[in-house]
Each structure stands twice: as structure tokens, then as C-alpha cells.
Amino acid sequence: MNNRWIARPRRAASPRLRLICFPHVGAGAAAFNSWLDHLPEDVELCAVRPPGRENRLREPLVEDGRELLDQLEPIVAPLLDVPFFVVGHCSGSVLAYEFVRRLRDRGAALPERVVLSSAEGPTVRQIDDPLHLLPRGELLRRVVKYGGMAEEVLADPELMDMFERILRADYRVIERLAYSPGPALDVPITVIGGRRDEFVSQEAMSAWEAETTAGFELRLLDAGHYVLAEAGAVIGQLVGGEA
Structure with missing residues (x-):
């Protein structure tokens, strides 16, 4: 089960630190593989792989966020x-973020840091235009515009069928999941964003500052909304203790 839910592409004999990474909508654990080049040998990447993708293609998709976190x-x-x-x-x-709040509420170990990217803080989060309800073509075009999917997918009917199913389920998870109530975390939060992000403003990303009592920073990169590749170097700095 662990091999299906969590990908650990480079295991450390005695890890100093682990990264528990949640991928963006439509993606699996492999999305984070490019980060390995930025990580010290004693930092272990543990990427979440939800059902319905990569080596879990035959498993039913989960469409409820709380059910997914329960599993x-x-x-x-x-x-x-x-x-x-x-x-x-x-x-x-x-x-x-909801996973960390659950850890706190259960009295479990808390992370040294929470790192988020290209997302608005809970106090300003609004789902006015649910993507999981969009017609197929518009849904896929929107995701391509975000930068998380190659435009060539739109020309391949089989790929479109597969991605539509995964994307719609994943957006149902994200868009229907409300943050649980409670006080701010006593854990530092770092938010990584793109200066050219046309979907999430710097003000919306800065709203995460209200969710921590332990320090907040916003790191802006020369990028658009989709900052996965550029974020690898920042992650490497954070786990290496660099400013």
C-alpha cells in the first residue's frame, strides 16, 4: 500500500528530513521528480500519489477530500x-494545509515548515466558478492555460478522455474541501509564487500570513502560475537551511 500511495524515488539510509509533497490537480507523484537534483542526500522526497494515476490507474478515483485524507x-x-x-x-x-491541521488537531507530530505555492490564503479563498462543472473542452483549455498540462493533449482524444476524468475528480476534491476551523498553526509557512501569476494575486498569497503564529514568508519567482520547476531550487535552499 505504501508503494502505491507514497513514491520515494531516492531513499535515504538515515534521513535528516522528509518532504511530504501533495501534487497539483491531475498530477501524480512523478511531478516532483525534478526536485531531486536540488535535495541533499539526507533529505527524502515522499510524494503523494492519489488513486487513478501512474501505477494506480485501475483504482477508482477519490472525489471527496476528507475521504482521501482519511485513507x-x-x-x-x-x-x-x-x-x-x-x-x-x-x-x-x-x-x-488541511493535512497539517489534522495533525495538529490529533496531537500528532507537526512539520518543521509548511511550504505552499500559487494558492490563495483561506481567508480570501472563493470558489465562484467551479472547474469541475465546466464542459470538457473549457476544463482542459483552462488547465493548459494554468500551465499544468501540455497543449498537445487537446489534440489527442484518448489522452483527453483520461485527463478529463482525473481532472474533474481532482477538482471536485479541491473545490468541495472546506478548511476545518481552528486557530492558526504554530508552524512557519513559506509560500512560493510567480510574479507573473495571472490567476492568484500576491495579496491573495500573502493572506497565508494569518494562518501561522511562527513566521511567514512569500518568495516570488520570475514565473507565471505554474512554478513547479522553479520551486525546486527554493525547496533546496529551505531544506539546506539557506535564507
Whole structure:
């Protein structure tokens, strides 16, 4: 089960730190593989792989965020025996943050840091135009515009069928998941964003400052909304203790 839910592409014999990473909508664990080049040997990448993709294609998709986290929690628990970061990329930030709030509410070990990207803070989050309800063509075009899917997919009917199914389920998870109530986390939060992001403003990303009592920083990169590749170097700095 662990091999299906969590990908650990380069295991460390004695990890100093683990990164528990939640991918963006439509993606799987492989989305984070490019980060390996930026990580020290003693930092272990543990990427979440939801059902319905990569080596879990035959498994039914999960369309409820709380159900997904219920299934994931006992799988991740044994990995929290060393210091860890929780990381959410783009839409995966919603699940990442809610996962940390669950850890806090259960009295479990908390991460050394929460790292989120290209996402608005909970106080300003609004779902006015649910993507999971969009017609097929508009849904796929919107995702291509965000930068998380190659435009060539639109010309391939089989790929479109597969991606539409995954995207619609993933957006149902993200868009229907409300953050649980409670006080701000006593965990530092770093938000990574693009200066040219046309979908999430710097003000909306800065709203995450209200969700922590332990320090907040916003790192802006020369990028648009989709900052996965550029964020790898920032992650490397954070886990290496660099400013």
C-alpha cells in the first residue's frame, strides 16, 4: 500500500528530513521528480500519489477530500518519525494545509515548515466558478492555460478522455474541501509564487500570513502560475537551511 500511495524515488539510509509533497490537480507523484537534483542526500522526497494515476490507474478515483485524507493519514504516519516538511504544489496546497491541521488537531507530530505555492490564503479563498462543472473542452483549455498540462493533449482524444476524468475528480476534491476551523498553526509557512501569476494575486498569497503564529514568508519567482520547476531550487535552499 505504501508503494502505491507514497513514491520515494531516492531513499535515504538515515534521513535528516522528509518532504511530504501533495501534487497539483491531475498530477501524480512523478511531478516532483525534478526536485531531486536540488535535495541533499539526507533529505527524502515522499510524494503523494492519489488513486487513478501512474501505477494506480485501475483504482477508482477519490472525489471527496476528507475521504482521501482519511485513507492517506495512516499511510503517512510511519514517515513522520523524523523531522519533516509538508509541501503543497498549487491546488495541492489545499490538501497539504488541511493535512497539517489534522495533525495538529490529533496531537500528532507537526512539520518543521509548511511550504505552499500559487494558492490563495483561506481567508480570501472563493470558489465562484467551479472547474469541475465546466464542459470538457473549457476544463482542459483552462488547465493548459494554468500551465499544468501540455497543449498537445487537446489534440489527442484518448489522452483527453483520461485527463478529463482525473481532472474533474481532482477538482471536485479541491473545490468541495472546506478548511476545518481552528486557530492558526504554530508552524512557519513559506509560500512560493510567480510574479507573473495571472490567476492568484500576491495579496491573495500573502493572506497565508494569518494562518501561522511562527513566521511567514512569500518568495516570488520570475514565473507565471505554474512554478513547479522553479520551486525546486527554493525547496533546496529551505531544506539546506539557506535564507
